[in-house]
């Protein structure tokens with residue numbers, strides 16, 4: 001039986017979407033004991049851990065304690081869902097090819113923080129979200145699926161974030177499900193979904209909406 005572990009730091013709405021999609025979540029782990037999302041996973045009987053990064057001497061020490069908990073579950077997939085910690089290269093390499101993240105922009109545009117504010121400042125007409133494999137370079141791993149939303153004239157960061165978040169909740173379960181079904185293959189920097197499109201395999205994400 002395939003399984004996944006989810007890492008969160010706060011609200012946990014993407015974690016909730018993954019759980020509600022019926023994915024085989026073995027555990028939820030947060031670096032923040034006060035993360036709002038922990039109550040939801042606990043209430044749903046999912047083994048839930050809080051491991052406070054502030055109790056560790058440094059990034060490597062925290063990351064290896066985190067990996068120790070994750071590895072007790074022997075998950076096929078580790079999903080970062082609003083996990084607000086930069087992970088060390090050794091951690092990322094340990095989970096190479098089975099560590100995914102959701103980012104609230106159409107990567108490679110707007111990597112990093114405050115994506116919705118920056119999208120509005122730049123005047124982009126289309127914004128969105130991306131699920132990608134995690135590599136040591138922040139927000140730069142191979143892209144699995146993206147969803148696009150229009151940017152409206154009267155958008156604020158909050159209204160734009162809400163529009164993007166609704167798409168996050170749609171594409172993250174889709175990506176995790178593809179992975180766990182063995183439908184994703186990595187070919188250099190491209191992710192093949194193996195989903196037929198007009199009888200042919202596609203190398204772009206079929207999840208783009210307009």
Ligand code: GRF
Pocket residue numbers: 008009010011012013014015037081082083102103104129165168
């Ligand atoms: C989401 O926008 C996600 O893309 C980003 O952090 C936010 C987390 O939200 N990485 P939530 O905790 O899943 O509600």
